[in-house]
Amino acid sequence: MKHLPKHLRPKWRYVAVGIETDPDVSLDRGAFQRELWYAAQNLLGDAGSADADGTVVRFQFADGDGRAVVRARRDHVEPLRAALACIESVGDATSAISILGVSGTIRACEDKYVDGPSDEVERREVVFEGATRSAVVGGDRLAVDADGRRAYATVDDVE
Known part of the structure; x- marks a missing residue:
């Protein structure tokens, strides 16, 4: 099967997400991905959540503080941000989700928003x-x- 020409390929944006919860809770990528897809489906419906994509590309979490990079189609960043705002808990842990920023590449997203100094x-x-x-x-x-x-x-x- 041939690749699509560059002008027909989907254009992606990458949303940096901050995750805060109790320091004694451990979270993994799968639990966060599940909650994101569930929130997107409830808010945007099946077709809207599929259009937005919402795949967790990078995930790190330790001591109640974490960062994630979530992929979104270029024209569906705002609906994905709304779905992220609907997440109250990840797994059984109450969580605070914040949008740190949006970037055009994974590397720029990590450099600007994810790889900041972490607090001890x-x-x-x-x-x-x-x-x-x-x-x-x-x-x-x-x-x-x-x-x-x-x-x-x-x-x-x-x-």
Whole structure:
């Protein structure tokens, strides 16, 4: 079978996605891909999700923080961004999904948005809501263990 001429081949854009969840959760590419396709199908329908594509090309995740590169057809980036915004959880873990940026090549997407410096994660004691509590600190974000539940804060919210 012959290849399509260059002007008939699909044009792709690559969406850099940030994924945040509890530091003790481990996620894999398959679970994120499944949630993305499920969200796209629910929001865009079968034909719309097939047009947008939404294939996870790159995925990395560690210590509650991850990055992914998702492929989209050039004219369907906005519907794919809307589908990404519909993701509330990946697997059983509540997750926060953010769009870091869009690029025309995988390499440019990784260089601009994915390969930034990662914050070291450490567990330490902080004062939150007037009491000393255990927290996982990564950069300027904290996940505080508060009376059997998890509260999220920034370093400005604690002492």
